[in-house]
Structure formats: structure tokens, C-alpha cells
Amino acid sequence: MLRLQISIRNYLFPSSSVAFPKNSPPRLLFASAAPHISPNPSFAVEDYLVDTCGLTRAQALKASGKISHLKSPSKPDAVLSFLAGLGLSSAAIAATVAKDPQLLCAKVEKTLDSNVRRLMVLGLSSSEVARLVSLVPNKFRIASIVSKLQYYLPLFGSSENLLRALKANVYFLSSDLDKVVTPNIVFLRECGLRDCDVVKISIRVPRILSTNPERVRTMVACAESLGVPRGSGMFRQVLQAVRFxxxxxxxxxxxxxxxxxxxxxxxxxxxxxxxxxxxxxxxxxxxxxxxxxxxxxxxxxxxxxxxxxxxxYSLEGRTKPRHYVVKFLTENGLLDHNLSYNSVLVLGEKRFMEMFICPHKEAAPHLAEDYAAACTGEVPSRLIFA
Incomplete structure (x- = not known):
């Protein structure tokens, strides 16, 4: 990535950092800054992907077939400059290009720059746009991404929630809004779920928005067959459990x-x-x-x-260690309160330490380290009773 970091970014951005103007969508000036380079018969796509983009040789070999028509570095240089200007690191740029090599063929000013400005009008910050590019580079080079995000943003309530959902499942961005996504959302609302519940489900069950609406209805029927009615507090969790x-x-x-x-x-x-x-x-x-x-x-x-x-609960990381501690305290007459088994397990870690470990530092000086060992799966002999 040395050539990218020095030759391209320093050439196009002589200042030490690049920042978008505050309070206004940026027009990425570097869109037309790359010098025109005539077709070069010796231009090798695979070498360019390795030497300039930072891909491994194996990644470059796989990616080169998708952009073999490139005859010069002019267009990909401009795209790399665009990505650097968004603030993507060298590693992030390499990962993005490996994910979607055809991004290097996108028109910077007409498509990429335009999408950035329109997305920032919707309220996305420059860093969020950069994350979006990394997550869905193949969608970012298509103008329709703006209208798709314009639909999803009100549903998810914030760009952060939307990006989290995309990280779990990028496919709903490709789904047909009228035939798939909207019918699923409408039906889930009819089931008594609020939009915030729909968002939580879509993060835990990524395909729920993009799957066939009939399948979503089947999921709901399965949940009801278990005796959990629509609109109840547990309904969302049941949907997550039955999934597909x-x-x-x-x-x-x-x-x-x-x-x-x-x-x-x-x-x-x-x-x-x-x-x-x-x-x-x-x-x-x-x-x-x-x-x-x-x-x-x-x-x-x-x-x-x-x-x-x-x-x-984690059997090895929570249930067994706490069981052994409580049994140790009981056997040694150190337990001065009587909590039910479940009450011990539901305690937060800090509260458990305050109630069952810290009060016994003098009487059981090794209890804290024994408990810590038990949480890793190694039960000390001091905690074992016949």
C-alpha cells in the first residue's frame, strides 16, 4: 500500500489530513484530480491489485478476472483516492477492493461522489459513509442505495442501528421493498411488534426482513403454536428462537x-x-x-x-463456578443468607462477588482465585465436595 499512501494520497491531498466542510455536504474535489493516463499496454491488473491496493496475491488472482478490461490505472487511482479521502485505512481499502473489485471501475464524480453527498443530506456522517462503503461496496456504486437507505433509516431510527443490521445481513439492502420488505414489516407490526422490536429482531435474525413473506407468517404460526400469543412480551424472543x-x-x-x-x-x-x-x-x-x-x-x-x-447461562463460565462457591460456603458454615439456586445465577458478576466472594477474604483467602479458576473450566480441589 506504499504507493497508495504516498504516491496517490500525497499527490492528491498535499495537506496532512482531509476533512469535509462542516454543515454542508462535501463535494469530493479529488474526483477529477487524478491525471489522465493513456492506455498502457504493460498495465497488469493483478500486479496493480497487489502493489497498489494491498491485496494478497491469491486475492488479486481471484479479483483480477472481474476487472481485466482495465487498461490503465487512471480510473482505479481515482477510486482509491476517493476511498482514502473518506478516511478508510489501507487495510480497509484492501478489504473493500477484495470484496468488490468492480468498485475500482466506478465513476467517482458521477456516482461515488454523488452518493456520498446525498447520503450526508440524509444525516449520515463521513465516518458512517466510510463504514457503509466497507460493508456494501457493490451497493455503494449503484445510485439506488440512497433511496433504499432513505426507506430504512426511519425504520431503524438511527444510522448506527442501520449499520449494525447491515453488518449482520447485507442482503436486505438488495431485497424488493414493495414485494418483500414492506409486507414483512407490515405483518410484524400487525403482530403487535413496534418498530424498535422489528429492528431488534432484524439484528438477531438477519434474514427476517429479506425472506419470503410466507416464511415469516410460518414463523409467527410456529410461535403461536408454542402458546405465546402475538403482542405478548415474549413474542419477539420466540420469533428469534424459532427463526427458520x-x-x-x-x-x-x-x-x-x-x-x-x-x-x-x-x-x-x-x-x-x-x-x-x-x-x-x-x-x-x-x-x-x-x-x-x-x-x-x-x-x-x-x-x-x-x-x-x-x-x-454458560454452564462452564457461570453455573458451575457459582454452584461450587455456594456449596463451599455452605459446607464451611460461611453462608449467612439463603438465596434460591436461580437467584444466585441471575445476579450480575459484580453483585455476586460482593455477596459471595468479598465478605470471606479472611475466612477463605483462596476463594477469589479458586472462583476465577473455576470460571475457566478448572475446578480447584478446595471447591470439590463429595
Whole structure:
């Protein structure tokens, strides 16, 4: 990237930094600053991608076929200058070009510069525009990106939320607004979800806005079949849990929960409604949770069903270490309050330390380090009781 950083940026930007004018959309002056270079028979696209753009040789070999028609560095030089002017680092430029080599063929002033100015009118900052280019370079070289973002910004409430959603799933930017996205949003609103709920789901379940509307209706039907009505507080979480599972897959997971935790129909129904994301846990994870909570910790299956959120906690990083600490304190007569098993697990880490670790520094000087070790999966012998 030395040539990019020195030859191009220093030539086009003699000052030490480039800043857009405040309070007005910038017109990127470097759009026409690159000197005209006549077609050069010796111009090698693959070498240019490596030496100037910073791609690896393997990346350049893959990308070169998409821009093999380039006969001179004139147009790509202008694009690289544009990207540098937006504030993209050398590494970010290389990643962007590798993601979409055809960006190097875009018209800077007519398309890229125009899109930047129009997006900043919508309220995006220069840094947000730079992130957008990195996320969707293939969309950024198309004028329609502005109208798409103009539609999505009010829904997501802020450009930051929109960029987070795009990071999770860039495909909804390609989806048909009239036939796919709008019908999905309208239907989710009819289900009692607010726009902020739709945004949260679209980040957790990236394809929900861009998938076939009939599939979204199936997801809702699956959620209702679990006994969670539309508009309830848990409805959004259930949608996240069932995601793109079929009715058969959900039924199989419910049966597995009943078998693994020895739950009745009523108990499994309560457990799923209380913590819908148990449906997203792997069979192996559910089995290990059952083995520990019921077989080792001695909890009743009905208690686990009533407090099914404990299944969602990290077994190695939270449940087991806290279990061992509380058992150690109980065995040594150091526990001066009686909290339920679930109450111990739901405590924040800071509060847990304040209640169960810090008060016993003198009586159990090794407890803090033993707890820390247990959180890494290594249970010290001092915490193990028959």
C-alpha cells in the first residue's frame, strides 16, 4: 500500500489530513484530480491489485478476472483516492477492493461522489459513509442505495442501528421493498411488534426482513403454536428462537426437552414460554445442562422448568463456578443468607462477588482465585465436595 499512501494520497491531498466542510455536504474535489493516463499496454491488473491496493496475491488472482478490461490505472487511482479521502485505512481499502473489485471501475464524480453527498443530506456522517462503503461496496456504486437507505433509516431510527443490521445481513439492502420488505414489516407490526422490536429482531435474525413473506407468517404460526400469543412480551424472543426452523424441527426439539429434563407437557410449555431461546440450544448443550442441574446440583425438574432461563447461562463460565462457591460456603458454615439456586445465577458478576466472594477474604483467602479458576473450566480441589 506504499504507493497508495504516498504516491496517490500525497499527490492528491498535499495537506496532512482531509476533512469535509462542516454543515454542508462535501463535494469530493479529488474526483477529477487524478491525471489522465493513456492506455498502457504493460498495465497488469493483478500486479496493480497487489502493489497498489494491498491485496494478497491469491486475492488479486481471484479479483483480477472481474476487472481485466482495465487498461490503465487512471480510473482505479481515482477510486482509491476517493476511498482514502473518506478516511478508510489501507487495510480497509484492501478489504473493500477484495470484496468488490468492480468498485475500482466506478465513476467517482458521477456516482461515488454523488452518493456520498446525498447520503450526508440524509444525516449520515463521513465516518458512517466510510463504514457503509466497507460493508456494501457493490451497493455503494449503484445510485439506488440512497433511496433504499432513505426507506430504512426511519425504520431503524438511527444510522448506527442501520449499520449494525447491515453488518449482520447485507442482503436486505438488495431485497424488493414493495414485494418483500414492506409486507414483512407490515405483518410484524400487525403482530403487535413496534418498530424498535422489528429492528431488534432484524439484528438477531438477519434474514427476517429479506425472506419470503410466507416464511415469516410460518414463523409467527410456529410461535403461536408454542402458546405465546402475538403482542405478548415474549413474542419477539420466540420469533428469534424459532427463526427458520420447521414445525417438525420445533416439535422434535420440544420432545427432546421433555425427555432430557423429564418434563410434563405443561412443564415444557412453561419452560419454553419463559425462555424461548432454549429451542435454539443444541441437543448436546441441553443434555449437559440437564446432567448438571438435575443430576449433580439435585434440582427438581419442575424447578428447572419454572426457572428455565438458567439453561441459557454458560454452564462452564457461570453455573458451575457459582454452584461450587455456594456449596463451599455452605459446607464451611460461611453462608449467612439463603438465596434460591436461580437467584444466585441471575445476579450480575459484580453483585455476586460482593455477596459471595468479598465478605470471606479472611475466612477463605483462596476463594477469589479458586472462583476465577473455576470460571475457566478448572475446578480447584478446595471447591470439590463429595
Amino acid at each position: 426452523l420447521s414445525k417438525e424441527a420445533i416439535a422434535a426439539k420440544v420432545d427432546y426437552l421433555k425427555y432430557t429434563f423429564t418434563w410434563s407437557d405443561a412443564e415444557v410449555g412453561f419452560a419454553v414460554c419463559k425462555a424461548p431461546m432454549v429451542l435454539a440450544k443444541s441437543k448436546e448443550s441441553l443434555q449437559r445442562a440437564s446432567d448438571f442441574l438435575i443430576s449433580e446440583a439435585g434440582l427438581e425438574p419442575a424447578y428447572v422448568a419454572r426457572h428455565s432461563t438458567m439453561i441459557l
